[in-house]
Amino acid sequence: MTRQLEPVTFRPIGVVRSPFADPDGMPIQASGAGGARGTIEVDPALADGLAGLEGFSHLVLIYHLHRVRRPRLVVTPFLDTETHGIFATRSPARPNAIGLSTVRLLAVRGTTLEIADVDVLDGTPLLDLKPYVPAFDDRPGARIGWFEGRAERAGETVSDDRFR
Amino acid sequence: MTRQLEPVTFRPIGVVRSPFADPDGMPIQASGAGGARGTIEVDPALADGLAGLEGFSHLVLIYHLHRVRRPRLVVTPFLDTETHGIFATRSPARPNAIGLSTVRLLAVRGTTLEIADVDVLDGTPLLDLKPYVPAFDDRPGARIGWFEGRAERAGETVSDDRFR
Numbered sequence: 166m167t168r169q170l171e172p173v174t175f176r177p178i179g180v181v182r183s184p185f186a187d188p189d190g191m192p193i194q195a196s197g198a199g200g201a202r203g204t205i206e207v208d209p210a211l212a213d214g215l216a217g218l219e220g221f222s223h224l225v226l227i228y229h230l231h232r233v234r235r236p237r238l239v240v241t242p243f244l245d246t247e248t249h250g251i252f253a254t255r256s257p258a259r260p261n262a263i264g265l266s267t268v269r270l271l272a273v274r275g276t277t278l279e280i281a282d283v284d285v286l287d288g289t290p291l292l293d294l295k296p297y298v299p300a301f302d303d304r305p306g307a308r309i310g311w312f313e314g315r316a317e318r319a320g321e322t323v324s325d326d327r328f329r
Numbered sequence: 330m331t332r333q334l335e336p337v338t339f340r341p342i343g344v345v346r347s348p349f350a351d352p353d354g355m356p357i358q359a360s361g362a363g364g365a366r367g368t369i370e371v372d373p374a375l376a377d378g379l380a381g382l383e384g385f386s387h388l389v390l391i392y393h394l395h396r397v398r399r400p401r402l403v404v405t406p407f408l409d410t411e412t413h414g415i416f417a418t419r420s421p422a423r424p425n426a427i428g429l430s431t432v433r434l435l436a437v438r439g440t441t442l443e444i445a446d447v448d449v450l451d452g453t454p455l456l457d458l459k460p461y462v463p464a465f466d467d468r469p470g471a472r473i474g475w476f477e478g479r480a481e482r483a484g485e486t487v488s489d490d491r492f493r
Contacts, residue, residue, distance in 0.1 A: 170343075221474045305463060
């Protein structure tokens with residue numbers, strides 16, 4: 166398999182600006198971010214790629230969790246006191262520090278996107294931006310392992326520096 | 330901004346095996362894949378990261394769209410006859426060729442994951458794997474721009490080689 170695991174390099178398409186300079190106290194999920202506002206500064210060279218984006222109420226952001234220094238395979242996530250395999254969690258300290266958030270799109274002004282429900286650090290390098298489409302992305306009734314009875318607490322739980 | 334757009338390199342965590350050797354005829358979305366089966370071969374060095382995964386019915390896959398050769402900023406997507414900015418579509422020919430699919434998890438056997446609703450090419454390098462949690466990932470009632478009246482046709486539409 167190792168032959169197929171060659172490194173892949175991406176150049177960020179932009180940067181996310183948010184009120185969160187530090188992991189301490191940051192919302193742990195966009196759904197629990199209570200409306201926190203931010204902006205996306207898209208690389209002006211990619212401006213043509215934004216045509217039609219204003220028709221969507223939500224965007225899926227895929228980004229580099231650029232402050233994670235040390236990936237771990239087993240973690241105690243913010244929402245539990247027991248350990249879980251990193252791939253069974255949404256914790257940032259992943260082998261590949263890739264983050265995923267669905268945020269609200271408030272306005273498109275040139276290559277600046279105004280967004281809400283932001284749960285990422287200020288200065289986060291954005292790797293991709295996709296329109297959120299419930300018919301593609303929703304799986305109501307999914308079984309959620311250890312998150313059962315805990316996922317809804319995401320809005321009361323904030324980040325700390327445990328995954329730095 | 331350019332100073333913050335330094336390249337980011339990831340090493341795949343595994344490979345997706347699917348029935349689709351070629352983009353021609355492949356499902357265009359996991360939700361339209363009609364149950365197509367596949368497997369994920371996770372790098373054995375990451376085995377400990379899978380603990381607890383079997384409690385989840387769905388996984389979010391983030392992967393390298395490794396067969397895209399030429400990114401475009403404006404595309405005619407599979408579901409429309411008009412052009413749209415690439416970031417207002419789910420088309421693969423993106424500036425960063427990153428794919429996102431939510432698949433069903435059928436079984437975990439060591440570092441092999443059996444999955445269904447697969448809409449990716451055989452040999453796709455997997456970058457990250459997250460548990461799907463509706464409370465984090467669902468936004469019912471989202472406004473979906475040009476997908477309105479078209480998203481539900483994803484199950485009747487298959488891929489072709491236009492984005493190669």
